Amino acid sequence: MSDKKQFSDQEINDLLSKVEIPLEKDKDLIWSEKFESLVKEDAIASSKEPSVFQLYWQYGIAASFAILLVSAFYFSSQNNVLEEANLLEITPDTELDLLADQTMIESLFVEDNEFDEWFEEQYVLSSVN
Amino acid sequence: MTAKDFKMIYDLHFDDLRRYLTFRSRDQDLSGDIAQDVFMKVWTKKIEIGSGNIKSLLFKMATDEFISHTRKKKVEKEYTDSIDIRLMLEPNTDDDLSDKKQRFEKALNQLPEKQKTTLMMNKMQGLTHKEIAEILNLSQKAIEKRIRLALETLKQNLNQ
Numbered sequence: 001m002s003d004k005k006q007f008s009d010q011e012i013n014d015l016l017s018k019v020e021i022p023l024e025k026d027k028d029l030i031w032s033e034k035f036e037s038l039v040k041e042d043a044i045a046s047s048k049e050p051s052v053f054q055l056y057w058q059y060g061i062a063a064s065f066a067i068l069l070v071s072a073f074y075f076s077s078q079n080n081v082l083e084e085a086n087l088l089e090i091t092p093d094t095e096l097d098l099l100a101d102q103t104m105i106e107s108l109f110v111e112d113n114e115f116d117e118w119f120e121e122q123y124v125l126s127s128v129n
Numbered sequence: 130m131t132a133k134d135f136k137m138i139y140d141l142h143f144d145d146l147r148r149y150l151t152f153r154s155r156d157q158d159l160s161g162d163i164a165q166d167v168f169m170k171v172w173t174k175k176i177e178i179g180s181g182n183i184k185s186l187l188f189k190m191a192t193d194e195f196i197s198h199t200r201k202k203k204v205e206k207e208y209t210d211s212i213d214i215r216l217m218l219e220p221n222t223d224d225d226l227s228d229k230k231q232r233f234e235k236a237l238n239q240l241p242e243k244q245k246t247t248l249m250m251n252k253m254q255g256l257t258h259k260e261i262a263e264i265l266n267l268s269q270k271a272i273e274k275r276i277r278l279a280l281e282t283l284k285q286n287l288n289q
Contacts, residue, residue: 039135
């Protein structure tokens with residue numbers, strides 16, 4: 001019978017947890033050779049780059065507010081115009097005034113000898129209307 | 130990913146990745162190169178730490194790089210006896226322990242390649258069955274079976 005000591009499951013697991021693969025080069029050395037300068041260069045480059053996204057983001061917000069404000073002013077002024085237009089709707093009194101003005105202007109173009117006849121006609125027309 | 134995050138990942142995983150690649154490739158230089166390539170990709174592509182399990186991702190990237198390398202170079206060697214796996218034990222004069230150490234290293238090196246790789250990933254590098262399955266593109270069941278077989282074979286080798 002062999003005199004070799006037997007390995008238990010626990011012992012095998014313990015030994016497995018102690019397995020090591022030696023590495024020739026130190027990771028800190030590799031970092032300093034390969035990555036340190038790369039990371040620093042990238043960090044410097046990214047700090048110099050204008051942050052395009054943030055710029056557009058800010059302008060976007062500002063533009064949205066501007067559009068909202070302009071729209072609000074535009075539509076409110078449109079409403080005012082409409083309201084004013086409604087107020088200016090011709091009333092019977094103003095209609096008479098307009099007619100009087102029109103008659104006065106027309107009278108300027110009437111010959112003196114025709115004036116009586118024209119006046120009579122206008123009088124009849126205004127009475128009829 | 131910030132430079133600080135990158136350095137943290139590097140410190141945590143670079144050596145593990147090199148060890149994994151070393152026991153797969155048996156080549157210290159190659160494993161160092163592939164591990165550096167993997168970290169270079171992580172930095173240049175700005176892979177986010179929060180995007181899943183970073184350790185699994187690194188091992189997966191390293192595995193893909195290694196397979197791609199072996200395919201390119203058509204390196205299809207039968208790795209049998211050149212692995213440099215050692216046991217890190219306290220220096221001592223115990224002959225019994227020294228004998229066990231030698232027997233264990235020999236038995237471990239006698240394991241079939243696939244079983245050894247899976248066992249080392251699990252026991253040495255602390256990867257879960259699920260993580261190993263993702264890295265090696267295998268099912269979790271297959272990994273469990275491989276590890277079980279590896280332990281059985283290791284025990285047989287040790288107690289022969």
